[in-house]
Amino acid sequence: MAIGNAVDRGDQAVYVYDERGTLIATISSGVGSSLMGYTSSTVSIKKPDNCIYTYNEKGTLLSVVHA
Numbered sequence: 001m002a003i004g005n006a007v008d009r010g011d012q013a014v015y016v017y018d019e020r021g022t023l024i025a026t027i028s029s030g031v032g033s034s035l036m037g038y039t040s041s042t043v044s045i046k047k048p049d050n051c052i053y054t055y056n057e058k059g060t061l062l063s064v065v066h067a
Contacts, residue, residue, distance in 0.1 A: 001024060003042070003043065004018050004019035014026070024058070025055075033048065041056060046067060051064050
């Protein structure tokens with residue numbers, strides 16, 4: 001299932017939706033984090049530790065890169 005949208009509502013979580021607008025994952029991002037961007041298969045979140053965390057459409061962590 002592909003990612004259609006990812007939304008950071010400022011409540012310490014990023015909400016991931018499919019192409020139909022159905023919520024498919026909620027990723028806890030923590031205080032001071034921000035959504036960097038998303039593709040059809042990944043969501044990237046920058047956290048206060050100055051690392052970018054990349055997740056798949058199920059909310060599973062794929063990688064961590066120091067920014």
